Amino acid sequence: SLAGLDLRAEIERLRKSRNAVILAHYYQRPELQDLADFVGDSLELSRKAQETDAEVIAFCGVRFMAETAKILSPEKIVVLPDMDAGCSLEDSCQPEQFAAFRAAHPDHIALTYINCSAAVKALSDVIVTSSSAEKILMQIPKDQKIIFGPDRNLGGYLARKTGRELLLWPGVCIVHEAFSETELLKLKARHPDAPIAAHPECPPHLLDHADFVGSTSAILDYAKTVPAQTVIVATEPHIIHQMQKAMPDKQFIGAPGADGNCNCNICPYMALNTMEKLYIALRDLEPRIELDEDLRLKAKRSLDRMLAMAS
Ligand code: 13P
Ligand code: SF4
Numbered sequence: 001s002l003a004g005l006d007l008r009a010e011i012e013r014l015r016k017s018r019n020a021v022i023l024a025h026y027y028q029r030p031e032l033q034d035l036a037d038f039v040g041d042s043l044e045l046s047r048k049a050q051e052t053d054a055e056v057i058a059f060c061g062v063r064f065m066a067e068t069a070k071i072l073s074p075e076k077i078v079v080l081p082d083m084d085a086g087c088s089l090e091d092s093c094q095p096e097q098f099a100a101f102r103a104a105h106p107d108h109i110a111l112t113y114i115n116c117s118a119a120v121k122a123l124s125d126v127i128v129t130s131s132s133a134e135k136i137l138m139q140i141p142k143d144q145k146i147i148f149g150p151d152r153n154l155g156g157y158l159a160r161k162t163g164r165e166l167l168l169w170p171g172v173c174i175v176h177e178a179f180s181e182t183e184l185l186k187l188k189a190r191h192p193d194a195p196i197a198a199h200p201e202c203p204p205h206l207l208d209h210a211d212f213v214g215s216t217s218a219i220l221d222y223a224k225t226v227p228a229q230t231v232i233v234a235t236e237p238h239i240i241h242q243m244q245k246a247m248p249d250k251q252f253i254g255a256p257g258a259d260g261n262c263n264c265n266i267c268p269y270m271a272l273n274t275m276e277k278l279y280i281a282l283r284d285l286e287p288r289i290e291l292d293e294d295l296r297l298k299a300k301r302s303l304d305r306m307l308a309m310a311s
Contacts, residue, residue: 007275011035014282020056022278023048025065026216026239027270032060032278033241041217042068042114043129043310046303049073058282062087062269063289067118070289071299081277083287085269087115092171093150095119101147101169108145108167111137112302115173116150118291122298125305130200131215132310133158139309153177157200157207175236175267176201183256184209184234191230191253197222198234198255206234206255223252236270237262 015022023045024036033039038048042065049057049069056077059066064087066080098120102110112124113133121127128136137158140146148155149169153176159166176199184206188196195211197219207213212222216239223231223243230251233240237254244252254262281287291299 002276002279005279007279008035011275011279011282014279015058018056018282018285019054020058020282021048021052021054022058022060023069024060025062025270026220026242027236027267028060028238028273029271029275030238030241031275032273033238035275035278036060039242041129041131041215043131043215043306044217045069046072046114046129047307049076049078050307052076056282056285058278059289060273060278061085062267064090064115064117066289067291067299068114068121068303070291071118071121071296071303074291074293074296077285078289079281079285080287080289081274081281082272085272087269088174089113089115089150089171090117090120093117093120093169095123098123098149098169101149105145105147105167108147109140110147110149111140111166112149113151113154114303114306118295118299120150121302122295124302126309127302127306129215129306129310130154131218132306133200134161136306136309137162137164151201153203153207154200156204157213160204172203173201175265176206176234177203178257178265179206179234179255180258180260181205181209183258183260184232186260187232187253187256191232193228194230194232194251194253195226195228196232196234196255197226199236202234210234220246223247223250236267237265238267238270 148166150171198210234255257264
């Protein structure tokens with residue numbers, strides 16, 4: 001039983017004895033963000049995973065993020081506190097169907113959002129994150145036909161922003177789909193001076209109301225620099241923890257779901273990770289990400305292109 005254990009102290013002890021680094025995404029519980037050696041968006045987290053000289057990476061995020069760390073750092077042990085921490089975008093894009101979609105469009109390359117399995121990365125040409133997608137898309141010749149998956153909202157946003165035609169895979173993030181336009185407009189009416197910062201995983205009818213669209217890190221930077229006392233945040237609400245820490249005098253309001261509050265927009269996959277499970281993962285070095293070497297090398301090609309084109 002873990003009862004009576006000082007989990008924080010035990011995690012600190014294991015972090016040192018295992019030579020581990022703890023990486024966390026902004027959508028993690030506040031106590032995990034506070035423990036982490038580094039908190040960031042998907043691109044920053046993959047760079048950290050590649051650069052670290054720790055022997056163990058404890059990834060407080062979802063499975064595709066921990067898999068990305070393992071693809072880039074195969075010699076390291078990568079643990080994920082809960083192996084069921086998946087992603088609705090990953091679920092929407094099974095490799096067999098994605099391979100069939102590609103085969104049906106042989107003149108297209110596949111530009112693929114990092115929110116997918118290693119198997120789908122292996123079937124892709126270039127991976128992108130929300131922070132790097134536009135920059136990478138601009139480097140692809142204008143006459144090149146492109147499949148974009150699995151997030152149709154990010155893909156639609158990129159197509160509108162760049163004027164490029166993209167053949168979209170129909171996946172969505174259940175978290176960003178759950179915001180209510182009606183409730184957002186009611187909130188905005190109560191806070192007319194508060195700008196709305198939104199993640200591009202939001203559907204277009206929400207992005208239409210946004211003053212700023214960007215990745216989690218970009219939204220955090222915007223919240224820090226925008227000259228407004230109140231900011232409405234249309235992404236997973238755990239990021240507000242970092243905003244409140246950096247700017248205790250500003251007010252950050254999570255965009256509401258249909259029930260009028262932001263609790264229904266907590267990512268159920270991200271929320272599976274807890275202090276208890278992180279402790280066990282560092283203690284037992286399980287659950288561990290393991291990948292077939294051939295699959296890893298194929299997935300690494302598309303990820304390496306992202307890292308080169310994003311820098
Ligand atoms: P970023 O942190 O790269 O913006 O990704 C958001 C997200 O939904 C991760 O699952
Ligand atoms: Fe996937 Fe959405 Fe959760 Fe991110 S917030 S892990 S995209 S379900």
